[in-house]
Amino acid sequence: MDFNDTPQEAEFRAEARAWIAANAPAHLHDALASSTFGGLNTGGEDPIEVSKDWQKKKAEAGWACLMWPTEYGGRGASPIENVIWNQEEGVYGKLSSMFIIGHGMCGPTMIAYASEEQKQRYLPKLASGEEVWCQLFSEPHGGSDLAGLRTRAEKDGDEWVINGQKIWTSGAQNSDYGILITRTDPNVAKHKGLTMFFLDMRSPGVDIRPIKQVNGQSGFNEVYFDDVRIPDAQRLGAVGDGWRVSLTTLMNERMAIGGSIPTGVPELLELVQSLAKDGGSAxxxxxxxxxxxxxxxxxxxxxxxxxxxxSALSKGDIPGPENSIGKLVAGGLMQDVAKFGMDLQGFGSVLMDPKIAEGSARFQAMLLRSPAVRIEGGTDQILRNIIGERVLGLPDDMRADKGLPFNEIPSGN
Amino acid sequence: MNFDFSEDEKLVQEQTARYLTDKCGTDAVRAVLEGNEAYSSDVWQGLADMGLMGTALPEAYGGVEAGYLTLCLVAQELGRAVAPVPFSSSIYLAAEALRMFGSETQKELWLPKLATGEVVGTVAVTEGLIEAAADNLQTTVSGGAVSGRKLAVADGGIADLAVVLARGDQGVDMVLVELSGSGVSRHAVETVDPTRDTATIVFDGASSEMLGEPGAGWTQLDRLYDRAAVLFAFEQIGGAQAALDMAVGYANERFAFGRAIGSFQGLKHMMADMYVALKLAESNCYYAAWALASDSPELPLAAATARVSAIQAYQLCSRDNIQVHGGMGFTWEFDCHLYYRRSNYQTLQLGGLSVWENKLIDALAAAA
Known part of the structure; x- marks a missing residue:
């Protein structure tokens, strides 16, 4: 047991470190490091511009989307090299937040299901940040029960006509393209009537409306489709095979390595060491x-x-199921820590002004951001179902929609 | 990064698991629970035959010198089996104290016998219904003669040798007492976990030898406990895993309202939380194992972290295993209570949760 790199890993780390030292936007370092939860501090510069600049620079030198094949703008690197890169990129990695969905989920789905010509056309520009992608999955009636989605796609010649609504679409307002899951057959069981596409987000009939969140920011959007036309050539996978295609996307999300999800614990430690309480330190x-x-x-x-x-990646293995606990633990932890950090500071800690509130209002930012962590990408409850059923092998919950054609499933309001 | 146990280490774990599955089923645990014997001498002998007591002890003193990482995995299996043997007292505590603080003569005399299991050792600290501390010990040692009462000594009824904490001329001393000698009387006491032998020992001028430095007893005990805590934590996650496995097994088989009870989210989510607590503890135990085996300066923080999360995981898993079983979980017949008893007994050995929370924060503040 040790924490050392293998010689190859050490060599890769040295190369990455040297390139970052020579090329990273060092003038943004301190601002990025002070970014609070759910926010990106770029020291007054346009966050989209500086994010795209850094991404482009990385892509030109072969440091973008490291695990993708080189012909699509990647580096052909191994999972462990990707981890090492992320460690070395450090705070500059925060500049990747607007590309996470595109690189982590849309890209791998395109690699698996798009035509060769499409891959050549779209992937390098996705990798370099020149084009931004989003993922149009969740709906007002299909969140945790994603396969309950209702957005329709109807065939019309060589095109599909899309009508419906998506919601919680991260970054849609800054996106050029998106992958879209739709219902193409409401007469079969819900998982069987779905089909996946990708589309130009500037297509006529696409209407993007940012959602104002609890913390005042608008990372998510509603996206409306009103007779939006998509060429059949932009279908990903077979008609009716959309559920399987979406699992490819979601699997890539689950391969992401936890541990980097913030918990607020280091911030709390720092606070209680400096804060006075009852004549001593808290x-x-x-x-x-x-x-x-x-x-x-x-x-x-x-x-x-x-x-x-x-370690599993370093050996060429797949991480064990224990890797699935990360977000479930981190989300609730951050919420508890935020409340306690504020409790220790008394009523004054209701103030959000970063010039007055402790640590640029980091606990306040955590308080207002943490509810989302417990919902996005799988709610705490869905994650417990996944652990219970897929890790522990407990039986599935009883489902009222099992085997029913989609259009006969009880839907409430 | 290679944050995993080696194939050799895992092989010893598998051999231990195989042996315990075969020879230390719950019938063996229940024989001790029912008071038929103070500990399972058959299992103790079997572990000795496999050389497991000497796992981490130096070859020069009769050990196998297979390292602390291997010993951690042996501990995990002993915990999983709820083994009714004095392994923790004798090996993680007494043998370790001798290895760390013993003179050459003391080591040569005792370690080979501890390594073969022919001698059982323990540590005697607790005196009353208060967390033991350097400033509340009443037992004294003067001119080598120990007098006082140790209220609860794990394996105190079967041990041949005790590491005793007593107040001496220069502060707290750590001394070594042969329990067969004169001036020692002991009697078994009833505890929440009858699968572990526990005794009250009264010393009345019993002869002893200094172990380590005069007056350094409590500091030495802290250092000893930091190391032992890692091994106790591995026993705890082994037990927690067994309790979780038992809960999952039952939830898959037991039907209510026409379906397996494990399909109800009320129970499923409870078991998911047991899994989460266990995996956090397990990963912290891995780190503590590394710190133990590499003599890292991070050991105090790593050990406290592993101990805190292992206490939490075992208490949660053993408690909610009963809950999953419903009324049957509260019967003597079902094995649920074996884990519930052991988890709460082990929580309080070496100092309870609050003690280790405090140690964790002290270590964290010192590191910052």
């Missing part, structure tokens, strides 16, 4: 110690679980 208070110990142990557990996953 860290001397027994209640603080007990809670901090519990939360530290959980955050350390996440970090050490990530190390196990990285």
């Amino acid at each position: 860290i001397e208070d027994p209640a603080v110690r007990s809670k901090l110990a519990d939360w530290y142990a959980k955050s350390a557990g996440l970090r050490n679980t990530a190390s196990r996953a990285i």
Whole structure:
């Protein structure tokens, strides 16, 4: 047991480190490092512009989408090299947030299902950040129950006509393309009547409306489709095979290595060491110690679980099922930590002004961001179902829609 | 990064697991529970025959010198089997104390016998209904003669040798007492976990030898506990895994309302939370194993972190295993209570959760 790189890994790390030192936008370092939860601080510069600049620079030198084949703009790197790159990229990795969906989910789906010509056309520009992609999956009636989605696609000659609504689409307002899952046959069971496409987000009939969130930001959108036409050539996978295609996308999301999901624990430690309480430092208070110990142990557990996953990748293995606990633990942890950090500071901590609130209002930002972490990409409840059923092997829940054609499934309001 | 156990280490684990599955089923645990014997001498002998007590002890003192990483995995299997043997007292504590603080003579005399299991050792600290601390010990040692009462000593009824904490001329001393000698009387006490032998030991001028430095007893105990905590934590995650497996097995078989109860989200989510607690603890145990085996300066923090999360995981898994079983889980006949008892007994050995939370924060503050 050790924490050392293999010689090849060390060589790769040195190369990555040297390139980053020579090329990263160092003037943004401190601003990026101080970015609070759910926000990106680029020191007053346009976040989209600086993100695209860094992505383009990486792509030109072969440091974008490392695991993709080189002919599509990647590096053909191994999973462990990708992990090492992410470690070395450090705070500059925050500039990738607007590309995460495109690189992590749309790209791998295109690699698996698009034609060779399409791959040549779209993937390099996706990798370089020149074109931004989004993923149009969730709907008002299909979130946790994704396969309950209702957006229709009807064949008309060589084209499909799309009508319906998507929601919670991250980054749609900045996107050039998107992958879209639709219902093409409502007369069969819900998983069987779905078909996947990709489309130009500027197609006539696409209407994008940002959603104002609890924390005042608008990362998510509603996207309306009103007779939007998509060429059949932009279908991904067979008609009726959309569920299987979507699993390819979601599997790529689950391969992402946890441990980097923020928990707020380091911030809380810093706070209680500096904060005065009852004539001493807050860290001397027994209640603080007990809670901090519990939360530290959980955050350390996440970090050490990530190390196990990285070790598996280093050996060429697939990370074990324990890797599935990351977001479930981190989301609730961040929420608890935020509340406690504010509790320690009294009523004054309701203030959100970053010039007044402790640490540029980081606990306040955590408080208002954390509810989303517990929902996006699988709610806490769905994640517990996944752990229960796929990891522990417990039986599926009883389903009221099992075997029914989609159009006969009870739908409430 | 190679944050995993080696094939050789895992092989010893598999051999241990195979042996315990075969010879240390719950019938063996229940024989001790029912009071038929103080510990399972058959299992103890079997473990000795496999050389497992000497796993991490130096070859020079009769050990196998297979390293602490291997010993961690052996501990995990002993925990999984709820083994009713004095392994933790004798090996993680007594043998380790001798290895760390013993003179050459003491090591040569005792370690080979501990390594073969012919001598059982333990540590005697607790005196009353309060968490033991350097400033509340009443037992004294003067001119080598120990006097006082140790209220709860794990394996105190079967041990031949005890590492005793007592107040001496220069502060707290750690001393070695042969329990067969004069001035020692002991009697078994009833505890929440009858599968572990526990005794009250009264010393009345019993002769002893200094172990380590005079007056350094409590500091030495802290260092000893940091190491032992890692091994206890592995026993705890082994037990937690067994309790979770038992819950999942039952939830798949037991039907109510026309369906397997494991399909109900109320239970499914509870078991998912048991899994999460267990995996956090397991990963922290891996890190602590590394710190233990590599003598890392991070050991105090890593050990406390592993211990805190292992206590939480085992308590949660053993408690909710009963919940999954419903009323049957509260019967003597079902094995649920074996894990519930052991988890709560082990939580309090070496100091309970609050003690280790405090150690964790002290180590964290020192590192920052």
